[in-house]
Amino acid sequence: MASSLSQTVFSILLLLSLHQACAEMTHLHFYFHEILSGPNATVLTVVNPSNSTSLTFGTIVVVDDMLLEGLDDNSTLIGRAQGLVGAVGKDGSLESLHNFVFTEGKYNGSTISIYGRVEQGVTIERPVIGGTGMFRMTTGYSLAKPVVVTATKLVYEFDVYLWHMEMKDN
Numbered sequence: 001m002a003s004s005l006s007q008t009v010f011s012i013l014l015l016l017s018l019h020q021a022c023a024e025m026t027h028l029h030f031y032f033h034e035i036l037s038g039p040n041a042t043v044l045t046v047v048n049p050s051n052s053t054s055l056t057f058g059t060i061v062v063v064d065d066m067l068l069e070g071l072d073d074n075s076t077l078i079g080r081a082q083g084l085v086g087a088v089g090k091d092g093s094l095e096s097l098h099n100f101v102f103t104e105g106k107y108n109g110s111t112i113s114i115y116g117r118v119e120q121g122v123t124i125e126r127p128v129i130g131g132t133g134m135f136r137m138t139t140g141y142s143l144a145k146p147v148v149v150t151a152t153k154l155v156y157e158f159d160v161y162l163w164h165m166e167m168k169d170n
């Protein structure tokens with residue numbers, strides 16, 4: 001009797017504490033700037049089996065790209081996208097895995113992990129497969145639209161839609 005009463009009390013307390021964890025939806029909008037060459041290049045080719053200057057089948061690059069508030073080079077840096085891109089498709093498609101590390105404002109120190117297929121030259125949709133800090137237990141998706149494509153620079157406009165728990169202290 002005493003044990004079933006304490007189980008009931010425990011269940012009520014558990015329900016109350018779960019109630020404190022609310023689902024949140026967050027929309028992030030920013031610009032992803034990639035410098036392809038020169039002293040400040042944000043891309044480094046690490047495997048290049050066909051010695052080609054483009055991303056042909058088998059090429060692997062590492063990136064440490066800049067996340068800026070705006071399209072302008074001088075706009076505020078809000079984070080970095082660090083990861084790997086591999087040319088895994090004979091059709092020219094790529095596979096990417098990036099950690100987006102935020103360094104400004106309320107998301108400073110929080111990260112999201114974006115993984116997925118990239119087709120060049122079109123809006124890329126990729127899953128957000130997790131996160132840390134403010135984005136613990138995140139799922140969602142990202143849309144990346146190419147807005148600057150030159151021989152030396154790529155800029156993508158990002159919209160990221162995240163569903164995550166906002167943990168509140170009791």
Ligand SMILES: *[C@@H]1O[C@H](CO)[C@@H](O)[C@H](O)[C@H]1NC(C)=O
Binds near residue numbers: 039040
């Ligand atoms: C590279 O970055 C440094 C430091 O931000 C800057 O002073 C320099 O002008 C940049 N160089 C080029 C070629 O953009």
Ligand SMILES: *[C@@H]1O[C@H](CO)[C@@H](O)[C@H](O)[C@H]1NC(C)=O
Binds near residue numbers: 051
């Ligand atoms: C790779 O390509 C560069 C120029 O694109 C050339 O100078 C170099 O000799 C090539 N290396 C090999 C191993 O073919």
Ligand SMILES: *[C@@H]1O[C@H](CO)[C@@H](O)[C@H](O)[C@H]1NC(C)=O
Binds near residue numbers: 072073074
């Ligand atoms: C960015 O800032 C530099 C140095 O302050 C300036 O020369 C350049 O014109 C600015 N670029 C834009 C697009 O505003």
Ligand SMILES: *[C@@H]1O[C@H](CO)[C@@H](O)[C@H](O)[C@H]1NC(C)=O
Binds near residue numbers: 103104105108109
């Ligand atoms: C972000 O957090 C780091 C580590 O706590 C801190 O050093 C840095 O000043 C913060 N940056 C901003 C812009 O608040």
